Amino acid sequence: MNLTLNGEAIITKTSTLAELLDxxxxxxxxxxxxxxxxxxxASFRGATELTDGDAIEVVAPMQGG
Amino acid sequence: xxxxxxxxxxSSRFLIGTALYxxxxxxxxxxxxxxxxxxxxxxxxxxxxxxxxxxxxxYIKDTGARILPNTAGCKTVKEAVTTAHMAREIFETPWVKxxxxxxxxxxxPDVFGLIEAAKILTEEGFEVFPYTTEDLVxxxxxxxxxxxxxxxxxxxxxSGRGLNNVYGLxxxxxxxxxxxxxxxxxxGLPSHAAAAMxxxxxxxxxxxxxxxxGDPVLMAKAFAMAIESGHLSYVADPIEKRDMAAPSxxxxxxxxxxxxxx
Numbered sequence: 001m002n003l004t005l006n007g008e009a010i011i012t013k014t015s016t017l018a019e020l021l022d023x024x025x026x027x028x029x030x031x032x033x034x035x036x037x038x039x040x041x042a043s044f045r046g047a048t049e050l051t052d053g054d055a056i057e058v059v060a061p062m063q064g065g
Numbered sequence: 066x067x068x069x070x071x072x073x074x075x076s077s078r079f080l081i082g083t084a085l086y087x088x089x090x091x092x093x094x095x096x097x098x099x100x101x102x103x104x105x106x107x108x109x110x111x112x113x114x115x116x117x118x119x120x121x122x123x124y125i126k127d128t129g130a131r132i133l134p135n136t137a138g139c140k141t142v143k144e145a146v147t148t149a150h151m152a153r154e155i156f157e158t159p160w161v162k163x164x165x166x167x168x169x170x171x172x173x174p175d176v177f178g179l180i181e182a183a184k185i186l187t188e189e190g191f192e193v194f195p196y197t198t199e200d201l202v203x204x205x206x207x208x209x210x211x212x213x214x215x216x217x218x219x220x221x222x223x224s225g226r227g228l229n230n231v232y233g234l235x236x237x238x239x240x241x242x243x244x245x246x247x248x249x250x251x252x253g254l255p256s257h258a259a260a261a262m263x264x265x266x267x268x269x270x271x272x273x274x275x276x277x278x279g280d281p282v283l284m285a286k287a288f289a290m291a292i293e294s295g296h297l298s299y300v301a302d303p304i305e306k307r308d309m310a311a312p313s314x315x316x317x318x319x320x321x322x323x324x325x326x327x
Contacts, residue, residue, distance in 0.1 A: 006110040025113035030122055032108065032151035037143060039150035057110065059151055060118025061125065063092075064107025064135045065082030065222070065250075065272030 004055040017048035020056065031060050066300070068267050070214050070245055071160070071192040073131065075102035078262070079292045080133065080247065081285070082272025089124045091281055096128050098285040104130040105162055105270065107137050108151055133194060135162040140175070142182045149186050161186065162216070162249075162270075164196045172222045176203045180210055187211030196249055199233035201240055208244065215244055216270065219261060220251025223273045227257035231264070238265045255284075255291030262295025263303070 003010050005024065014020045017033060017040055033040045034057040040048045050056075067074045081101040086092035096104060106125060111118045125132070134152035139145035142165065149161045165182055167175030174197050183193050187210055195207050199217040207215060217237060220226035228234055229251065238246060248261040249270040258269045269292050278284035 006112070021113070026111070026116075029111065029113075029116050029119050030155060031111050031118075032155040034147050034151060037147055039147055039154065041154060057151075058113075059108040059148075059155075060111035060116070061122040061155060062107045062109035062118050063082075063084035063086075063121060064105050064137050065084045 001050065001052045003050060003053070006056070006058055012050075015050060016046055017050060017056070018045040020050060021045065021058065024058075026058065029060065031058050033058050066296075068245065070103075070194070075131065077102045077289075078268040078296055079258075079289050080105065080249075080268055080270035081275065082270070083121075083125060084272055085276035086281055089121070092276070093124060093128065095275055095281040095285040096130065098282045098289065099275070100289045102131055103133050104128060105133045105135050105272070106156070107135050108148060108155065131160075132156045132158055133160050133162050134158065135196075136164045137162075138166065139164060140166050142178045142185070145178070145182045146185050149182075149191060153191065159190055159192045160194065161191050162194045162196060173218070174198060176200065179203075180206045183207055183212050184210040194247070199230055199237050201237060204237060204241065208241070213244070214247065215241070216247045216249035218250040219248045219257065222250045224251050225253025225274055226251050227253055228260055228264075231260070234261070234266070235264050255287045258288055259291040259295035259298075262292055263298050265299050268292075 001012055012020055014023050036055050067076050068078055077100045079099050079101045080103045081096055081099045082105045134156050136145040136148040139148055145165045152161055165175045165178035166172055179195055183195050186193050193212045194214050194216050195212050196216050197203055204215055220229040245267045247268040247270050248266050252258050252271040253274050261269050275281050275285045
């Protein structure tokens with residue numbers, strides 16, 4: 001399946017958001033996720049099925065003013 | 066004298082940003098020197114390999130400061146709203162510093178998008194701190210959208226120009242005497258921050274002026290003193306300006322006084 005992860009094209013065999021995060025090495029990192037511009041809550045990542053062409057955003061706390 | 070934002074009381078009137086410091090340890094020392102109870106943070110794309118955000122977060126949570134997440138850099142209502150959703154989940158706070166940027170050179174707010182995003186977010190239970198201009202009509206609409214705090218700019222973000230429109234900021238203060246008002250952005254010097262507080266603003270939010278100073282820790286302290294000083298001055302009710310001199314030393318009993326003095 002072809003996805004976009006944080007703006008970069010990737011190919012994955014995973015089928016849920018939780019599996020994708022695991023595959024991509026996020027582990028227990030404090031991150032928030034969005035699929036196609038909408039929040040995908042942490043508690044639903046296991047149930048969030050990915051579809052070919054989805055755009056995934058994974059964000060974390062960062063310096064800000 | 067504590068200040069209240071939504072239902073939270075804080076004692077410091079200085080809100081400080083966490084970006085652009087020379088190192089994490091200088092950032093932490095500057096936050097400490099500022100005495101701030103509230104720090105602004107952001108969200109950025111995290112790489113599974115580098116996980117830079119995890120390090121940053123471990124520093125910030127140790128400060129014990131209240132977190133005000135921003136939507137910096139968002140240019141559309143949808144981006145800002147989704148970023149706010151992600152911030153609420155990650156920082157576990159209903160607070161959001163709402164930025165919808167309308168123009169790249171000035172980074173000035175897209176006030177139309179700002180009002181629309183504020184309405185969506187307040188209906189969802191967010192406590193919105195909108196980064197806005199000093200425009201009275203926009204302010205009215207933000208309050209009608211459910212905002213209980215307003216954050217007009219002093220000058221464009223990072224410009225260090227101080228208060229570009231003192232008249233406008235004074236009008237905003239006079240128009241909304243009870244609404245907590247925070248000057249956010251454009252401050253360069255402690256005297257700018259003191260001037261904002263002397264206008265009766267409730268607090269000042271700044272980042273670059275401290276983080277990019279030669280000695281950020283010393284500058285954080287300088288700003289803390291200026292903000293406190295400006296606030297005390299406002300409360301103390303300063304004298305009016307006058308055109309001509311008025312002697313401060315009593316004239317009565319002046320030695321050598323004669324009719325020529327009259």
